[in-house]
Amino acid sequence: MDHIHEAAIQIHQLTKTYRTRVPPKGAAAQVRGLFKPEYREVRAVRGIDLEIPRGEFLAFLGPNGAGKSTTIKMLTGILRPSGGDIRVLGLDPQCQRMQLAFRIGSVFGQKSQLWYHLPASDSFELLGAVYEVEPKVLARRIGELREVFDLGDFIDTPVRKLSLGQRLRCEIAASLIHQPEILFLDEPTIGLDVVVKQEIRTLLSTLNKEHNTTILLTSHDIGDMEKICRRAVIIHHGTIIIDESIKTLKHQTMGKKIVGVRYSRPLDIRVPGLEAVKRTESSARFEVDTRRIPVRDVVGHLTALGPVEDITIEDEPLETLIADIYRSRNEEEGHAALTRPL
Numbered sequence: 001m002d003h004i005h006e007a008a009i010q011i012h013q014l015t016k017t018y019r020t021r022v023p024p025k026g027a028a029a030q031v032r033g034l035f036k037p038e039y040r041e042v043r044a045v046r047g048i049d050l051e052i053p054r055g056e057f058l059a060f061l062g063p064n065g066a067g068k069s070t071t072i073k074m075l076t077g078i079l080r081p082s083g084g085d086i087r088v089l090g091l092d093p094q095c096q097r098m099q100l101a102f103r104i105g106s107v108f109g110q111k112s113q114l115w116y117h118l119p120a121s122d123s124f125e126l127l128g129a130v131y132e133v134e135p136k137v138l139a140r141r142i143g144e145l146r147e148v149f150d151l152g153d154f155i156d157t158p159v160r161k162l163s164l165g166q167r168l169r170c171e172i173a174a175s176l177i178h179q180p181e182i183l184f185l186d187e188p189t190i191g192l193d194v195v196v197k198q199e200i201r202t203l204l205s206t207l208n209k210e211h212n213t214t215i216l217l218t219s220h221d222i223g224d225m226e227k228i229c230r231r232a233v234i235i236h237h238g239t240i241i242i243d244e245s246i247k248t249l250k251h252q253t254m255g256k257k258i259v260g261v262r263y264s265r266p267l268d269i270r271v272p273g274l275e276a277v278k279r280t281e282s283s284a285r286f287e288v289d290t291r292r293i294p295v296r297d298v299v300g301h302l303t304a305l306g307p308v309e310d311i312t313i314e315d316e317p318l319e320t321l322i323a324d325i326y327r328s329r330n331e332e333e334g335h336a337a338l339t340r341p342l
C-alpha cells in the first residue's frame with residue numbers, strides 16, 4: 001500500500017474497560033475476598049472513532065481521568081484494547097508493536113526513556129543502537145538534535161542533575177533519534193514554567209512544520225494548545241465530545257478569560273458591566289466574555305483603579321468549557337424538542 005497517503009491514525013469504536021479488585025473492608029470481607037474477590041469495572045474509553053491524517057498536530061484534551069493516557073497507551077501498543085480497532089501507520093499496535101516502535105516516538109510525562117545516571121548523549125547512543133540507526137546517520141542526527149534543542153551546555157551532564165526543562169528537551173530529542181513519523185506526547189509540559197513551556201511549544205511546532213511529523217499531544221489545559229495545534233479533540237468520560245479545528249473551537253467557545261487582580265491596599269474593586277466571581281478586600285477575580293468586553297479594557301480599568309501588585313489573565317478551565325458545551329447542547333436539544341411537530 002502506498003503508505004504516504006494512508007492516515008497516520010485510524011481508530012474505530014475503541015473501548016477499554018479496566019477491571020480492578022475492590023479491597024475488602026473489615027475482617028469478614030477480607031476472608032470472603034480470599035475465596036471470592038470482588039471486582040469493579042472502570043470504563044475508561046467508551047467507543048472512540050477518530051481519524052488523524054499525516055502531518056496533523058492534534059491536541060488531545062480532557063480533564064483528569066477522561067481517558068487520554070489510556071487511549072495513547074493503546075495507540076502505542078502498551079495496552080490491549082477491550083474492543084474496537086486501531087491502525088497506526090497501517091499497523092495494529094498490539095500485534096505489530098515492534099514494527100511500530102521503529103516508526104513512532106513517545107514522551108510520557110511521568111516515564112523517562114533516558115538513563116538517569118548517564119548523560120543524555122549516552123542515552124542517545126544507546127537508543128540509536130536499539131533502533132538500529134547506522135552509526136554515521138546517528139552521529140549526524142545527534143548533532144542536529146543537539147542544535148535544534150539547544151542541548152550543547154548539558155548534553156554531557158548526567159540526567160539526574162538537569163532541571164526539569166532541560167530534561168524534557170533531552171527527553172523529546174531522545175524520542176526523535178530514529179526520526180519517527182508520529183510523536184505521542186502525554187502531558188509533556190506538566191510542572192514547567194511558562195517560558196520553558198513556550199520553548200517546547202515552538203520546538204514541536206517547528207518539528208511538525210519542517211518534518212511533517214504527525215504530533216498528538218495530550219493536555220488538560222486548553223490554553224497550552226491553542227497556539228500550536230490545528231485541531232482539538234476533547235474527550236470526557238471516555239467519549240469524544242468535540243472534534244474541531246482550534247480556530248472554530250476558539251471562536252465558538254473559548255471567548256472567556258479569567259482576570260485576577262491584587263492591589264497593595266484594600267479598595268473598592270469594580271468594573272462597569274462585570275460581576276466579580278470572587279473578591280477579598282484587596283483582590284478580585286472576574287470572568288470576562290471577551291466577545292462583549294475586550295480583556296485589555298478590563299485590565300486598563302483595573303490598573304487605573306489603584307496600585308496593582310499582581311494581575312493574571314487565564315483561560316477558562318477545561319471543566320467549565322465542557323460544562324458550557326453540554327449546556328449549549330442541552331439547550332439546542334430542548335429547543336429542537338419544543339419546535340418538533342407533535
Ligand SMILES: Nc1ncnc2c1ncn2[C@@H]1O[C@H](COP(=O)(O)OP(=O)(O)OP(=O)(O)O)[C@@H](O)[C@H]1O
Pocket residue numbers: 018019020042043044062063064065066067068069070071220
Ligand atoms: N491501570 C488502571 N486500572 C484501573 N483503572 C485505571 C487504570 N488506569 C486508568 N484508570 C482509570 O481510567 C480512567 C481514565 O484514566 P486515564 O489515565 O486514561 O485518564 P487521563 O485522561 O489520562 O487523566 P489524567 O489527565 O489524570 O492523566 C480513570 O477513571 C482512571 O482512574
